[in-house]
Amino acid sequence: MSGIMKNATVNVPAEKAEETKAEKFIRLGEYRMNKAIDAIGRIENLANRSAYDYTSEQVEAMFSVLESEVAEVKAKFTATKAKENTAFSFGNKAE
Numbered sequence: 001m002s003g004i005m006k007n008a009t010v011n012v013p014a015e016k017a018e019e020t021k022a023e024k025f026i027r028l029g030e031y032r033m034n035k036a037i038d039a040i041g042r043i044e045n046l047a048n049r050s051a052y053d054y055t056s057e058q059v060e061a062m063f064s065v066l067e068s069e070v071a072e073v074k075a076k077f078t079a080t081k082a083k084e085n086t087a088f089s090f091g092n093k094a095e
Helices: 021-045 056-078
Strands: none
Touching: none
């Protein structure tokens, strides 16, 4: 190795290289949420009956998947680490 990877943050702006985990969460969270809101807006455009034909079953299928994905992501933010707090026990003493 000839020192090419000497400093991995050479091309990273100073503000990103020094940001905290909380700052990174806010920066990426805002960016990704705005992208998600834009994508939902594009889904909304599909409701235009003069441009599209669709059944209630198709609409239900779309929103069922969308709601399921949102619930799955939300659960990851509220998940507790129950496995770390559990201990095994037979429940009674040996006789």
